[in-house]
Amino acid sequence: MTKNKEAGITVKDLLQLVPIHLLEQTAEETKVNKNVKKLTGEVMFQLLLMGVLDSERLSLRIMEDLYKSKQFQLYAGLENGTTTKHTSLSDRLININVSFFEQMFHSVHNKLSTHFPAPVIKKHLIVRYDSTCISASAKLLQSGMFNGLPNKKSGEHTMRQIKATIGFNGLYSQSLKIYSDQSHLAEDLALTEAIEQYKHTKDSIIVFDRGLKKRSTFANFSKEGKAFVTRINPTKNYQTIKTLHQVDTLKTDTLSFISDQEVFLFHKDKRKLKVPFRLIKACNTITEEELFFLTNVYDLKAQDIALIYKSRWEIEVFFRFLKQELNLKHFASYSLNGIQVMIYMILIAAMLIMIYKKLNNISSYKRAKLIFMEGLDTEIVRKIVELCGGDPEKTPLLKPT
Numbered sequence: 558m559t560k561n562k563e564a565g566i567t568v569k570d571l572l573q574l575v576p577i578h579l580l581e582q583t584a585e586e587t588k589v590n591k592n593v594k595k596l597t598g599e600v601m602f603q604l605l606l607m608g609v610l611d612s613e614r615l616s617l618r619i620m621e622d623l624y625k626s627k628q629f630q631l632y633a634g635l636e637n638g639t640t641t642k643h644t645s646l647s648d649r650l651i652n653i654n655v656s657f658f659e660q661m662f663h664s665v666h667n668k669l670s671t672h673f674p675a676p677v678i679k680k681h682l683i684v685r686y687d688s689t690c691i692s693a694s695a696k697l698l699q700s701g702m703f704n705g706l707p708n709k710k711s712g713e714h715t716m717r718q719i720k721a722t723i724g725f726n727g728l729y730s731q732s733l734k735i736y737s738d739q740s741h742l743a744e745d746l747a748l749t750e751a752i753e754q755y756k757h758t759k760d761s762i763i764v765f766d767r768g769l770k771k772r773s774t775f776a777n778f779s780k781e782g783k784a785f786v787t788r789i790n791p792t793k794n795y796q797t798i799k800t801l802h803q804v805d806t807l808k809t810d811t812l813s814f815i816s817d818q819e820v821f822l823f824h825k826d827k828r829k830l831k832v833p834f835r836l837i838k839a840c841n842t843i844t845e846e847e848l849f850f851l852t853n854v855y856d857l858k859a860q861d862i863a864l865i866y867k868s869r870w871e872i873e874v875f876f877r878f879l880k881q882e883l884n885l886k887h888f889a890s891y892s893l894n895g896i897q898v899m900i901y902m903i904l905i906a907a908m909l910i911m912i913y914k915k916l917n918n919i920s921s922y923k924r925a926k927l928i929f930m931e932g933l934d935t936e937i938v939r940k941i942v943e944l945c946g947g948d949p950e951k952t953p954l955l956k957p958t
Contacts, residue, residue: 565916567957568932574668589657596649598657603633605902617643650895658901675726682761685872692718700737722751725872730904744768764869776832779853786852796821812839817859878922932958
């Protein structure tokens, strides 16, 4: 993989990890191009990827203009002067096979993670799980869940929302579940399903917040061999089995530890779970709040368990990046099919930018996205120079970035 002195990795290097033959192979496997000649899966993938990276508020009209641009037509290998309409793009998003984009999401993740492994904590891969919601007017978004009370005057809900539950390992979103039905408004159900669907390795630890609180789910995770760390609300509703470690003298920058015990928890109806857990109590030295960390991991120190839970905050930062820089908060399509396609494409774009940011030591996501797009523009200009019989290596202005 090519690198240069100024950059840890170039845009060209990253794009080579998503080669056209991978798109073509996936398109054939998913039959995404059945009865389609113009807006093929490969073209839609390239159009959406460039649109997500290049536009602050991607819309069907912007996609129409981007498709017509000479820049995109050269990038996608289209004939000069090819056009399409925003209505055609809308119809394609409504009907296109989502499995093509889902497979591409997993393929890109597998390729990138092979070359650039995610960071670990105490030799463990930490997979943070959480959900984020995207809202729109109920008049525009026909499918979706309601949250909150209906309008007092009309008696109807004015907004609907789609929930995306993501598993994030500190560098990549490695799993995604998209929900639109009302039952999945509850995090107990959404997070549990998202965690259950992914095959976690023995060295991974799952981290989630207090939205998932069913004691029976914790027990199932233990029975299935899924290591986890979470927080529960302060409670006296547990039975101490034994003290594991004396931790009353342990302190971190913000925590003072109180106890480290093996316990039995109780259901809401006061039935005792027969599966034991490790319960670590600590006090926030700044707010004086008492914190309860629950886990089924016994071979790490109490402060390591607290550190792993603290790393959960990185998924909140990741969600902010998706919404502020890749515009996850905005719908380019109001069909559920189109929404799923867009979320997969946003996560694929996020992987590329996250890697580019990390390896080139770029300070912010906004700058990483901007510099990445400049690099993509440079690659297109280099291609133009080569097509005209020139040598792009002769000018430092066209040096890969």
